[in-house]
Amino acid sequence: MMPKALEGQVVMEKTPRYFVTMETPARVHAMSRHVKLIVVVRDPVTRAISDYTQIISKTPDIPSFESLAFKNHTTGEMDAQWSPLWIGLYALHLQRWLDWFPLEQIHLVSGERLISDPAGELGKVQDFLGLQRIVTDKHFYFNKTKGFPCLKKPEGSSKPHCLGKTKGRTHASIDPDVLLRLRDFYRPHNDKFYQLAGQDFGWQ
Numbered sequence: 532m533m534p535k536a537l538e539g540q541v542v543m544e545k546t547p548r549y550f551v552t553m554e555t556p557a558r559v560h561a562m563s564r565h566v567k568l569i570v571v572v573r574d575p576v577t578r579a580i581s582d583y584t585q586i587i588s589k590t591p592d593i594p595s596f597e598s599l600a601f602k603n604h605t606t607g608e609m610d611a612q613w614s615p616l617w618i619g620l621y622a623l624h625l626q627r628w629l630d631w632f633p634l635e636q637i638h639l640v641s642g643e644r645l646i647s648d649p650a651g652e653l654g655k656v657q658d659f660l661g662l663q664r665i666v667t668d669k670h671f672y673f674n675k676t677k678g679f680p681c682l683k684k685p686e687g688s689s690k691p692h693c694l695g696k697t698k699g700r701t702h703a704s705i706d707p708d709v710l711l712r713l714r715d716f717y718r719p720h721n722d723k724f725y726q727l728a729g730q731d732f733g734w735q
């Protein structure tokens with residue numbers, strides 16, 4: 532359960548699977564209909580490969596991405612039920628939340644901009660939460676070794692901090708033809724998602 536917030540405090544909770552779990556919107560709504568919801572979304576093609584990279588790091592003997600992604604290799608039909616593909620059907624998931632919450636209560640963070648402009652993206656999150664813009668450009672630097680932005684000085688520490696080694700891993704390499712098929716597969720879903728979200732995330 533969420534702890535009670537004191538005056539002036541904001542309580543946050545993060546569970547990636549909430550966005551895609553059927554019963555969550557109704558349950559969250561029953562807890563609080565005024566809650567503010569934040570979702571980080573990235574190109575579903577990259578997301579699927581990232582997901583597969585995570586799965587294979589834990590179970591190295593699983594079949595190739597290609598053989599799991601296709602239901603039928605000959606017809607090119609994708610297996611939309613396979614979790615790494617299904618999670619990227621953002622329109623489907625967002626619609627379930629929109630059945631319970633208005634869009635104004637849902638803030639969508641671009642995973643791509645979170646990397647290219649972390650302060651800008653977090654500025655919008657702070658505005659959405661009604662907070663003062665405390666986190667700004669001066670809190671980040673680009674770490675060339677990690678290849679990602681890192682914090683200059685996290686609270687309570689004098690040393691810089693990057694996310695752990697499971698964040699920002701080299702992805703499994705995927706056949707370019709399969710990538711093209713994946714892009715075709717997601718295009719109509721992405722278009723629907725942009726329409727529901729009222730913004731274009733620019734995924735090709």
Ligand SMILES: Nc1ncnc2c1ncn2[C@@H]1O[C@H](COP(=O)(O)OS(=O)(=O)O)[C@@H](OP(=O)(O)O)[C@H]1O
Nearest residue numbers: 547581582645646679680681693694697698699700
């Ligand atoms: N600053 C910074 N440093 C490292 N990684 C960053 C950063 N900002 C965003 N990302 C992207 O976050 C991706 C990992 O997030 P996860 O989806 O695993 O997070 S979680 O499941 O919600 O904990 C991870 O995905 P992969 O690149 O596929 O590993 C990153 O691309």
